[in-house]
Amino acid sequence: MEKSSYFFTRGGGARWHYSLAKLTVWSFAFLALILIFFLRSPAPSTITSAADPSRRSLRNYNWGGSAWEKRVRASARARSSNGLTVLVTGAAGFVGTHVSSALKRRGDGALLERTGVFIVEGDINDEALLRKLFEVVPFTHVMHLAAQAGVRYAMENPGSYVHSNIAGFVNLLEVCKSVNPQPAIVWASSSSVYGLNTKVPFSEKDRTDQPASLYAATKKAGEEIAHTYNHIYGLSLTGLRFFTVYGPWGRPDMAYFFFTKDILKGKQIAIFEAANHGTVARDFTYIDDIVKGCLGALDTAEKSTGSGGKKRGPAQLRVFNLGNTSPVPVSELVSILERLLKVKAKRNIMKLPRNGDVQYTHANISYAQRELGYKPTTDLQSGLKKFVRWYLNYYSDGKKAVE
Numbered sequence: 001m002e003k004s005s006y007f008f009t010r011g012g013g014a015r016w017h018y019s020l021a022k023l024t025v026w027s028f029a030f031l032a033l034i035l036i037f038f039l040r041s042p043a044p045s046t047i048t049s050a051a052d053p054s055r056r057s058l059r060n061y062n063w064g065g066s067a068w069e070k071r072v073r074a075s076a077r078a079r080s081s082n083g084l085t086v087l088v089t090g091a092a093g094f095v096g097t098h099v100s101s102a103l104k105r106r107g108d109g110a111l112l113e114r115t116g117v118f119i120v121e122g123d124i125n126d127e128a129l130l131r132k133l134f135e136v137v138p139f140t141h142v143m144h145l146a147a148q149a150g151v152r153y154a155m156e157n158p159g160s161y162v163h164s165n166i167a168g169f170v171n172l173l174e175v176c177k178s179v180n181p182q183p184a185i186v187w188a189s190s191s192s193v194y195g196l197n198t199k200v201p202f203s204e205k206d207r208t209d210q211p212a213s214l215y216a217a218t219k220k221a222g223e224e225i226a227h228t229y230n231h232i233y234g235l236s237l238t239g240l241r242f243f244t245v246y247g248p249w250g251r252p253d254m255a256y257f258f259f260t261k262d263i264l265k266g267k268q269i270a271i272f273e274a275a276n277h278g279t280v281a282r283d284f285t286y287i288d289d290i291v292k293g294c295l296g297a298l299d300t301a302e303k304s305t306g307s308g309g310k311k312r313g314p315a316q317l318r319v320f321n322l323g324n325t326s327p328v329p330v331s332e333l334v335s336i337l338e339r340l341l342k343v344k345a346k347r348n349i350m351k352l353p354r355n356g357d358v359q360y361t362h363a364n365i366s367y368a369q370r371e372l373g374y375k376p377t378t379d380l381q382s383g384l385k386k387f388v389r390w391y392l393n394y395y396s397d398g399k400k401a402v403e
């Protein structure tokens with residue numbers, strides 16, 4: 001059942017559908033070997049041509065050698081015979097940090113090393129690195145979260161989106177299709193693929209051919225590319241359309257994060273509204289709910305069917321919405337933050353800029369509910385409470401600068 005009202009507090013009866021036993025097997029069986037996708041600009045010395053981002057070269061990272069391989073192998077050892085070994089890309093990112101930690105079932109972002117997650121710094125465009133990783137460990141699954149995210153930044157740095165979301169993804173799929181056994185791949189798409197679609201709530205069957213930003217276009221391209229690799233090589237592929245994910249260790253470029261920072265600093269914040277004072281709203285989704293969706297997708301992913309670069313039969317191809325089914329206006333997000341921070345925001349109501357933003361998102365999650373047991377349980381008020389607590393604690397003693 002979809003909720004169309006803006007405010008919705010979930011009942012205490014809502015439960016994640018995994019059995020405890022299954023989760024325990026998972027928690028012990030998982031390897032989260034982490035490939036950090038390099039999101040910053042490459043060192044200037046490695047840029048072959050600043051004007052042509054597609055020609056940028058890979059930054060040099062230190063990987064390889066017998067000690068390194070030993071650590072990779074040790075980290076990859078599953079603790080049960082039917083355990084999965086998961087290569088997580090983008091593990092230093094927001095969603096990746098939480099997913100990796102959940103795979104190991106303890107700790108969070110800054111504590112990744114302590115949780116037993118081995119971190120490999122590298123670039124998903126580095127074919128040699130990916131091949132080496134698969135040579136050292138026959139990964140059963142890839143959780144691909146490395147990407148260039150953000151809707152508005154795509155106008156400033158379009159090349160970074162092509163580099164990561166298209167070239168990097170293709171590079172990863174090329175390696176995955178040729179290794180034996182081929183892993184099953186779960187990867188991050190985005191709610192932004194719905195673009196100018198006006199039919200709400202957004203269902204996986206709705207049109208996605210009107211992206212409003214280059215970012216959305218690259219994610220949509222990823223979905224088409226996934227189709228191709230599934231079709232030609234029998235790779236099992238599951239795309240997850242995340243809806244405005246927020247929470248502790250979140251991305252500072254997202255509105256809820258910099259609104260918090262600016263409200264506390266007494267700085268004015270821009271709150272977008274559509275034409276004729278139309279409400280701009282998002283189906284904000286709490287990180288813990290997203291993590292459950294990611295684990296559900298890994299857990300239900302079928303094996304790839306190909307080997308040695310050849311398809312042996314039809315393979316699974318899926319796309320799911322992972323949202324909260326409860327859109328909240330941005331102005332209400334600000335009111336919640338004001339109450340939690342006990343500071344009044346300096347609101348500057350502005351027209352929604354034409355640089356990629358869409359007016360409204362709302363996920364229909366029945367397919368994910370059915371197939372993955374996905375059932376979000378955190379409303380925006382409760383999720384922001386956790387975020388604000390983390391934020392105040394993280395930046396409290398002035399050790400970490402709020403830039």
Ligand SMILES: O=C(O)[C@H]1O[C@H](OP(=O)(O)OP(=O)(O)OC[C@H]2O[C@@H](n3ccc(=O)[nH]c3=O)[C@H](O)[C@@H]2O)[C@H](O)[C@@H](O)[C@@H]1O
Nearest residue numbers: 149150151190191192242243244254255270271272330357
């Ligand atoms: O769900 C998604 O697909 C996308 O969600 C977010 O994109 P967005 O929803 O635009 O998130 P924010 O940039 O945090 O914006 C949230 C809301 O605040 C509004 N906003 C943003 C910035 C601002 O200064 N003022 C303002 O009112 C936006 O219009 C939007 O409605 C992420 O940034 C994308 O990486 C992700 O793919």
